[in-house]
Amino acid sequence: MWTTMVNIRLWPGNVIDALWLTYAILCSLSQASKASAGLADYHDLRSVHLLEEGENLVIPKGGRKEFHAKVDPPEAADECRFLWSLSGVNRTTYRPSFSKEFRETGVFHLSVRAENRISAVDSQRLRIKVVEEIHGVRGVVYPTSVQVNRRWSFTVLVNHGSDITYHWDFGDGKTKVTRQEKAKHRYVAPGEYLLKVVLRNLVSEETVTERVFVLKNGIECDTPRIIAFYPEDQTRPREVGPQKASKDFGVH
Structure with missing residues (x-):
């Protein structure tokens, strides 16, 4: 017993360090467990589509158009953010829709990327032609x-x-x-x-x-x-x- 007491008195720092290390490991495991449980609530995205018929769309100059995206599985829509790309101009929304007023004539291309914490998918590309009325x-x-x-x-x-x-x-x-x-x-x-x-x-x-x-x-x-x-x-x-x-x- 005397020997044990002597050892404790000689190396008290080692014991304290061991206790702190054990505590840190337990906290890390706890956070990892919580994070794993949170990721389990997300859906693995399979696809996203722009809800427009065909691959070409005609819009009159000055017109406003609202575009919609559909995510598969549908229940994943609320957990996604949507990155819209219109001929190099990007915009982010947290709902599967995007509104744009077209003030210039020409040809534009629109696509959308849907992503959550565990997966991401890209849509088809939609060709948009803006024409001025005669x-x-x-x-x-x-x-x-x-x-x-x-x-x-x-x-x-x-x-x-x-x-x-x-x-x-x-x-x-x-x-x-x-x-x-x-x-x-x-x-x-x-x-x-x-x-x-x-x-x-x-x-x-x-x-x-x-x-x-x-x-x-x-x-x-x-x-x-x-x-x-x-x-x-x-x-x-x-x-x-x-x-x-x-x-x-x-x-x-």
Whole structure:
């Protein structure tokens, strides 16, 4: 017994260190047990999908769209955070939805990543095309004297719109489709023709018509000019139709 007492007196620090080490190990095991029990409450994510039909979406410029994601298993949605990526711009939400107003035209790509403490999954990529609606169609500009058997240029005047397809009906049975506002046409017989142009894109459609007077070769005659009036914020009307007019057909 004397020897034991001597040993304790000689190395009391070892005993204290051993007690502290035992305490630290017990605390670590307790925390690990709690952490393991907490992770057990999370679900292993299998997939996440954007709830949009197909892989392409068209939105008008200035429109707002709310996107939704679906997680599998569904009960894991409340424990996830969602990392949305729209053409390199990232945003994080803690619910499976994301709202965006599109102020610029162009093509964008959207995807979402769902993750919790034990797993992460990525969605498919959605292609979004933003298109400006067509409005402010002012008429068609063409030469003053249109003569037979010559190619003439016609131009649609339009203020707003993107990705427009122009469907031309020249009134003589001939039609044409262009991606630009200009088209060339040759009339083979003199007379009066009704030129019709339908402007279309994925979100809107507008129509403009003009009367074209076609003359025989060697004959020049100014046709009436047409005045297209702008909304109230415009200061003056502008001419459409023939590019110039004679004094006899002037508008006073």
